[in-house]
Amino acid sequence: MTSLVIAGKTFHSRLFLGTGKFSSNQLMQQAIETSGTEMVTVAMKRVDLHTPEDNMLEYINKETIQLLPNTSGARNAREAVFAAQMMQEIFETNWLKLEIHPDPRYLLPDPVETLKATEELVKLGFVVLPYISADPVLCKLLEEVGAATVMPLGAPIGSNKGLRTKDLLEIIIEQSNIPVVVDAGIGAPSHAAEAMEIGADAVLINTAIAVAGDPNVMAQAFKMAVESGRMAYEAQLATPHREADASSPLTAFLD
Template sequence: MKNDVLQLGGVTFTNRLFTGTGKFAANALIPQMLAASGSQMITVALRRIDATAQSENILAFIPKNVTLLPNTSGARTAEQAVRIARIAREAGCGDFIKIEVITDMKYLMPDNWETLKATEILAKEGFIVLPYVLPDLPLAKRLESAGAAAVMPLGAPIGSNRGLETRPLLELLIENCRVPVVVDAGIGRPSQAAAAMEMGADAVLVNTAIATAKDPVAMGRAFDQAVKAGRAAYLAELADQSDLARASSPLTGFLDE
């Protein structure tokens, strides 16, 4: 376990829980959550300023040793995603980018086609591209070829906390992708994060389930423990399961036999 690290775009992560900055009741909870969870990568979004509201600089709440993962949320086309990515990099957020292109405003499903187009462009520009997608193996292979640093398939719709509803499809990605697979979106409980890691996911990204828990700091810690347990179980290789009972001791040598 000591040398069990995740490499993404030349950066080494010793913690496999990625977190998000959305929906916290107060930004001051973010550094506390990061300290409690040990998360080394956190997402942020870019928006037009609201001149009528006094807003804090969210970047000021993220310690320098935590890698920023700006997302392209709000983009409805590859072109918009590319533009947001370039702005984020120019603004000093580094080379990581989570491509999130959503055209379906009812279910908030990622648009895999636009996401692939944006990945092709941004990977060529030297970004470390983490595309957020529906779990589709042929698409994931195309993303790999396009230079994605990882693929980030959803477990369930954004913010739904429903867990690994796409499990069989996630398994195909985990088994067949050369790049790391990060399960993003839908994970609502630490047990679901652990399940993803047991399956062999390389990391999980959790925002809503932590940020909207009654105690986000304690929940961050709980997710960290779950991710570590799930990863350890994956590395230890799970025992077989069977439909029938299998006794743990010999069924011979009983008293009075």
């Protein structure tokens, strides 16, 4: 299997993992290790001055894992740029999952503000991985302003519906000169394999692993699915036909 390169950095695993929704930091840590991931998303929140909590960063090995802070909570480009600068202070990385979704019901990303913020953040020296709807035109615009990848959704965040945007993802993958990471909506290993089979460069999974009955085993299942899907893509899949095409010789031998 080939490696993936984003902004000059090589990744051997094409499975990126979100760290939200795990019932404990220990389970999160286990899933990170089992999944073989080399990039995990993290977030930030205001400190509750009265309630000390566990420091989640202690559970992530920063020697082997690239942190990808997200700007979740930002409702426009201005807030996202502020969030990015705060993130850089905490996580000491200029990598960023740019996420601007003003509507809490569907959490769909705002394309105009995302493009604006990407342009500004790239100029400020950030490595920007924007979360977006599966819009091929937007993907090209983001590429032009210097996004490191595009991260189109398969379905709304946490919906587990799979690749509802498959036709558009195929166009994005065909046209993109930067890596395409399918983010959001992947609910089962088969969805992840499907994304990899159509040529996605990586997938980002959170809910499907974190809320599984056994997150550790599910992390293993996703690891295998992503590897399997990528191997199939690189080996070049057979094309579908409407009619049968015999696998055994049809020459007569009974007459």
